[in-house]
Amino acid sequence: MNSLPPPLVVDNLSFRYRDRQGAAIHNLSFTANAGEVLLIAGASGCGKTTLIRCINGLVPRSYKGEMTGKVLVFGEEVADWKLSQISQKIGTVLQDPERQILGTKVVNEVAFGLENLGMTREEIYSRVDEALNFLKISHLRNRETFSLSGGEKQKVALAGILAMRPSIVLLDEPLASLDPASAQDTLDAVRLLADQGLSILMVEHRVEDVLRIKPERVMFMSEGEIRYLGTVSGLSKVVNYREVKLPAEDIFERARADPAPVEIKVLPGVANSQDRQEALVRFENVAFGYESDLEILHGINLEIHRGDVVAVLGPNGAGKTTFVKHAIGLLRPKTGRVFVGGRDTHDSSVAEIAGMLGYVFQSPSHMLFAPTVREELAFGPANMKHSKQQIEQEVKEALKIVNLSEKENDPPLALSFGQQKRVSIAAILAMRSRILVMDEPTAGQDYQNYMNFMDSILQMPGFEAIIFITHDVDLAAIYANRVLMISDGRLIADGKPQDVLRDFDRLKANRIIPTSLLALNLKRLPETGRFMRAEALAHV
Amino acid sequence: MLVAWRYRKRENSFIQSFDPRAWVIFFGCFLFSTLTFWDVRFLLFFFGIALFSLFTSGVKWHEVRFAFLFILGVVFFFAILTFLTGRGGSEVYKEEHLIREFRASFSILGWTPVLKVTVERAFYAVSQLVRVSSMAVMTILIPYSLNPALYGITFKGLGLPDKFAYAMDLTMRFVPTFGRDFQLTMDAQRARGYELEKISGGLVAQVRKLGPIVVPVTIHAIISSEDIIDAMDLRAFGVGPRTWLDVLTYQFRDRVLIAFGVFVLVVSITLGVLGYGKFWVPEALLNLY
Numbered sequence: 001m002n003s004l005p006p007p008l009v010v011d012n013l014s015f016r017y018r019d020r021q022g023a024a025i026h027n028l029s030f031t032a033n034a035g036e037v038l039l040i041a042g043a044s045g046c047g048k049t050t051l052i053r054c055i056n057g058l059v060p061r062s063y064k065g066e067m068t069g070k071v072l073v074f075g076e077e078v079a080d081w082k083l084s085q086i087s088q089k090i091g092t093v094l095q096d097p098e099r100q101i102l103g104t105k106v107v108n109e110v111a112f113g114l115e116n117l118g119m120t121r122e123e124i125y126s127r128v129d130e131a132l133n134f135l136k137i138s139h140l141r142n143r144e145t146f147s148l149s150g151g152e153k154q155k156v157a158l159a160g161i162l163a164m165r166p167s168i169v170l171l172d173e174p175l176a177s178l179d180p181a182s183a184q185d186t187l188d189a190v191r192l193l194a195d196q197g198l199s200i201l202m203v204e205h206r207v208e209d210v211l212r213i214k215p216e217r218v219m220f221m222s223e224g225e226i227r228y229l230g231t232v233s234g235l236s237k238v239v240n241y242r243e244v245k246l247p248a249e250d251i252f253e254r255a256r257a258d259p260a261p262v263e264i265k266v267l268p269g270v271a272n273s274q275d276r277q278e279a280l281v282r283f284e285n286v287a288f289g290y291e292s293d294l295e296i297l298h299g300i301n302l303e304i305h306r307g308d309v310v311a312v313l314g315p316n317g318a319g320k321t322t323f324v325k326h327a328i329g330l331l332r333p334k335t336g337r338v339f340v341g342g343r344d345t346h347d348s349s350v351a352e353i354a355g356m357l358g359y360v361f362q363s364p365s366h367m368l369f370a371p372t373v374r375e376e377l378a379f380g381p382a383n384m385k386h387s388k389q390q391i392e393q394e395v396k397e398a399l400k401i402v403n404l405s406e407k408e409n410d411p412p413l414a415l416s417f418g419q420q421k422r423v424s425i426a427a428i429l430a431m432r433s434r435i436l437v438m439d440e441p442t443a444g445q446d447y448q449n450y451m452n453f454m455d456s457i458l459q460m461p462g463f464e465a466i467i468f469i470t471h472d473v474d475l476a477a478i479y480a481n482r483v484l485m486i487s488d489g490r491l492i493a494d495g496k497p498q499d500v501l502r503d504f505d506r507l508k509a510n511r512i513i514p515t516s517l518l519a520l521n522l523k524r525l526p527e528t529g530r531f532m533r534a535e536a537l538a539h540v
Numbered sequence: 541m542l543v544a545w546r547y548r549k550r551e552n553s554f555i556q557s558f559d560p561r562a563w564v565i566f567f568g569c570f571l572f573s574t575l576t577f578w579d580v581r582f583l584l585f586f587f588g589i590a591l592f593s594l595f596t597s598g599v600k601w602h603e604v605r606f607a608f609l610f611i612l613g614v615v616f617f618f619a620i621l622t623f624l625t626g627r628g629g630s631e632v633y634k635e636e637h638l639i640r641e642f643r644a645s646f647s648i649l650g651w652t653p654v655l656k657v658t659v660e661r662a663f664y665a666v667s668q669l670v671r672v673s674s675m676a677v678m679t680i681l682i683p684y685s686l687n688p689a690l691y692g693i694t695f696k697g698l699g700l701p702d703k704f705a706y707a708m709d710l711t712m713r714f715v716p717t718f719g720r721d722f723q724l725t726m727d728a729q730r731a732r733g734y735e736l737e738k739i740s741g742g743l744v745a746q747v748r749k750l751g752p753i754v755v756p757v758t759i760h761a762i763i764s765s766e767d768i769i770d771a772m773d774l775r776a777f778g779v780g781p782r783t784w785l786d787v788l789t790y791q792f793r794d795r796v797l798i799a800f801g802v803f804v805l806v807v808s809i810t811l812g813v814l815g816y817g818k819f820w821v822p823e824a825l826l827n828l829y
Binding site: 120 | 713
């Protein structure tokens with residue numbers, strides 16, 4: 001009896017984009033089996049997304065360039081297939097669920113591909129219900145897609161793919177915008193699909209999260225090539241633990257052989273000054289709601305002091321962003337008061353508050369607009385009516401701190417994502433804001449990039465305190481010296497990371513999943529007295 | 541939220557008791573018919589239809605308050621502007637009967653502002669007000685009454701090709717997303733001390749000062765559209781004739797509405813061709829002046 005050919009064979013595949021120099025991927029060869037989860041990891045720009053596009057047919061149909069080698073699906077070469085044919089064998093879930101959901105209602109979204117294939121309505125309804133049932137989201141069937149949470153959106157997107165009954169599912173960073181519990185839900189659904197016999201290829205930075213669903217194999221890519229392909233246990237032996245986020249125990253073991261990491265000097269701008277006690281920001285019984293009858297924040301009381309590095313944790317929709325917007329004056333409390341630098345925000349303009357607090361949004365493309373980096377940085381200070389010489393000085397210093405002096409005349413939108421992120425920080429530095437506020441500072445960056453980014457921000461002179469919103473509990477554990485946990489608009493915990501993050505039941509109740517680093521830190525806490533990164537723990 | 545859907549299912553709504561295609565056809569007939577007339581007696585018939593649609597729509601006053609105040613404010617402003625300047629109406633009437641003339645007690649560079657109140661100007665302002673208000677009321681009701689999820693199939697049902705009809709659906713789907721992006725950019729720039737309300741200078745300078753909002757929003761829309769196109773391609777959009785999941789079926793009342801709309805349009809055009817419905821001023825009023 002002849003055995004069925006494997007679902008996917010990639011044979012000596014290379015591709016170069018038409019408008020770029022150098023191949024994005026070189027000579028990739030591997031096979032994906034039925035019923036397995038193949039995790040694909042690697043830094044930004046390593047060619048993961050290009051590989052996905054070559055498999056799902058977007059390369060060379062939508063993205064032109066030179067392609068050599070073959071992609072075989074069940075033994076047949078897909079180069080001559082129509083996209084409609086490919087889409088019935090290979091389903092793709094993209095990174096941002098917001099932009100791949102096309103239907104206004106869930107049922108229409110899941111049906112979209114089937115409608116395009118011109119199936120009968122009976123067949124479409126039956127497949128839609130089957131996909132929704134399989135993912136246990138039938139209750140969402142008639143909801144508006146815009147009102148879904150990130151995790152629900154990602155599952156609806158997955159249902160839209162499943163309805164087309166593919167044999168292979170490609171997932172391109174499906175967890176990027178999800179909170180830990182939603183990520184876990186999505187991963188469980190993915191495992192279920194593999195267990196049903198589908199072949200899953202998942203590109204993801206959050207390696208440690210994916211390891212929980214026990215992927216059969218891991219591929220590690222670097223500069224367009226496969227550096228490792230094999231079992232999970234072999235991965236930690238071949239890759240650098242600074243490039244990929246491995247489980248804390250693995251880093252701990254590996255780092256013992258290396259020299260101890262250099263301890264970073266947090267907020268060097270904060271001298272051991274006397275005025276540490278004076279609050280930079282003070283919330284007094286703050287309550288807020290967009291509509292009169294619906295309160296989003298209730299009774300928030302807290303102070304932010306010099307030297308505070310504050311991580312704000314909490315589930316999606318808990319009120320984290322609303323809280324931060326009060327500090328920067330974008331929102332004013334309905335009752336209670338917020339004081340910034342001793343002044344009530346009711347009596348200050350947002351521009352005045354910007355001198356004290358600077359807010360960096362998740363995506364730099366939401367704020368960058370100027371033709372040159374210099375003009376981008378001068379925008380804030382000019383709005384604040386600083387003098388010309390003063391602005392020149394501020395821009396120069398800010399550029400120096402973020403190490404972008406040589407990019408002064410470049411258009412910010414032409415820089416890499418990491419550089420854009422640094423420009424957005426410099427824009428705040430140039431305003432001489434004393435407190436840096438960041439929303440999901442690590443979003444869209446790979447592990448090595450975001451760790452370097454956080455290291456450099458914490459060591460920047462010029463800031464007196466830092467506040468960041470995050471879903472990443474490890475980021476809070478490593479970098480913060482104070483953790484605020486917000487749930488249902490209330491401040492339910494405020495304290496040192498080792499005090500707030502030790503209560504695993506509370507974390508789980510707030511959609512935060514304890515990590516291996518957290519567990520390791522708690523185990524070693526009697527010796528260390530504080531939380532630290534795994535490689536530092538190895539040298540205590 | 542910046543963008544919130546105004547549509548919802550309403551109890552006992554007259555508009556919503558029809559197939560959206562039937563209402564769109566009727567709306568089209570209504571607009572064209574209204575445009576045929578300047579005679580306020582004819583226009584009152586259309587104004588009556590508009591008011592009837594409004595009061596039976598199930599839309600609550602607090603929902604439409606801002607839209608109405610804005611639109612009616614604009615309509616009033618232009619009606620008064622035409623009344624004061626006398627321009628605009630001069631195409632529909634030849635001679636004017638003066639009621640009263642107001643002459644300013646001052647001159648600017650030798651020019652003395654004069655306001656002539658004539659019967660024609662006054663009636664023209666009234667006609668304009670009734671005409672534009674009728675159309676405005678009917679138009680405002682659409683987003684409150686027609687389900688955005690059905691826009692695609694509505695236009696498909698009116699005979700437009702799949703791709704165009706789906707583009708309508710897609711627009712409705714992404715309006716809130718782009719609204720959210722706009723709000724994010726607005727917040728990001730305000731946090732850098734940018735104050736939209738304080739923009740000043742000439743028109744060009746003002747447009748240029750919108751750059752910090754317009755550039756990021758546009759760039760974001762372009763980046764997003766690449767993902768949206770990928771997502772559509774990957775699910776076989778445009779490979780052949782597509783099935784539309786939602787089905788619209790004409791009922792008897794829908795046919796009646798369409799027939800009525802078409803009848804009104806035909807009668808209006810016929811009357812227009814025969815020379816009826818032009819600008820009208822009561823004879824008795826003219827005799828007074």
